[in-house]
Amino acid sequence: MNVVERIYLFSRFERLWHWSQAGLIIAMAITGFEIHGLYSLFGFETAVDIHTTAAWLLIGLWIFAIFWHLTTGEWKQYIPTSERVLAVAHYYALDIFSDKPHPYHRTRLRKHNPLQRLVYLALWVIINPAIWVSGLLYLFYSSWASWGLQSHLDLGVVAFIHVATAFLIVTFLVVHVYLITTGHTVLEHLKAMITGWEAVDADPNVEAKAKE
Ligand code: HEM
Numbered sequence: 001m002n003v004v005e006r007i008y009l010f011s012r013f014e015r016l017w018h019w020s021q022a023g024l025i026i027a028m029a030i031t032g033f034e035i036h037g038l039y040s041l042f043g044f045e046t047a048v049d050i051h052t053t054a055a056w057l058l059i060g061l062w063i064f065a066i067f068w069h070l071t072t073g074e075w076k077q078y079i080p081t082s083e084r085v086l087a088v089a090h091y092y093a094l095d096i097f098s099d100k101p102h103p104y105h106r107t108r109l110r111k112h113n114p115l116q117r118l119v120y121l122a123l124w125v126i127i128n129p130a131i132w133v134s135g136l137l138y139l140f141y142s143s144w145a146s147w148g149l150q151s152h153l154d155l156g157v158v159a160f161i162h163v164a165t166a167f168l169i170v171t172f173l174v175v176h177v178y179l180i181t182t183g184h185t186v187l188e189h190l191k192a193m194i195t196g197w198e199a200v201d202a203d204p205n206v207e208a209k210a211k212e
Contacts, residue, residue, distance in 0.1 A: 004184060009111050009198040014074075017065050018193055024058045025169060027051075032166050055135055062128065077112055078121045085114040096182060106200045119172070127168055134162040 010018070031051040034041050042050065069075040087103040092115070095103075104113040112120060137144075137158045144150045183189040184199050192198035 004199045004201060006197050006199050007106075007108060008196050009106070009108060009192055009200075010196045012196070013068055015193055015196060017061065017068070020061055021058070021065075024054045024061065025173070027054045028058070029166060029170055029173075032163075036163060052139065055139070059132065062132070077110065078117055078124060080117050080121055081114050083114060085118070088113050088115045092179075092182075101201055106198075123172065127165055127172070130161060131165040131169065134158050134165065138162055 028051055031042065031047040031054070033039070034047040035044065035051060041047070069078075084104055091100065091103050102113075106113065137149075137153065138155075140147075141155060141158075144153060180189045181187075183192075188199055
């Protein structure tokens with residue numbers, strides 16, 4: 001049987017940032033796809049108002065989060081690593097269904113497994129900037145002419161990038177919610193993002209290290 005230990009994984013700021021971001025993105029997905037015409041919920045005008053207000057809040061939050069990651073050095077947790085990446089992929093594809101232990105040992109200083117690092121890095125470097133830049137261009141469409149952008153940009157292309165990225169974010173959310181349920185218990189990862197404390201497998205090398 002695996003030995004489990006409890007470690008403090010998520011600081012108060014990280015938890016606050018995570019849940020505010022989650023709430024804003026869900027609100028933006030709901031209003032965004034209404035603006036896109038998929039359904040009618042708040043009414044077009046209100047959906048645009050909510051979407052725009054949430055956009056400014058999200059941009060403010062991201063600026064804060066970037067500042068926090070840079071000043072605390074936590075950005076280093078997103079540096080990709082090829083170490084055990086295949087083992088982790090194999091675990092989620094197959095081993096998880098036969099109750100095998102997770103191949104990656106998490107600690108406060110390495111809280112993301114190699115697959116998570118790759119996905120979160122792609123979010124920070126590709127997906128978030130794409131939704132952010134296309135959204136701002138969309139928002140300031142009426143200023144394109146005065147900024148001299150009219151002949152360089154096409155609203156159809158900007159809208160396509162915005163909607164395509166929104167679909168990617170929703171896909172991420174679905175996979176993310178599934179993975180949240182794959183901790184030691186179904187609610188373990190969720191609880192960790194609320195309390196900060198997470199149960200992880202004890203370091204399998206800890207005894208060997210103690211004997212050294
Ligand atoms: C910084 C972030 C964002 C900004 C500045 C922004 C801004 C905008 C603007 C100005 C519009 C057009 C509203 C109108 O027609 O008047 C729009 C539409 C839309 N937004 Fe966002 N948005 C952002 C983030 C998001 C996110 C996170 C999602 C979903 C996960 C999203 C999904 C959509 C969708 C699906 C549309 C409809 C586009 C269309 O049909 O052409 N947006 N957004």
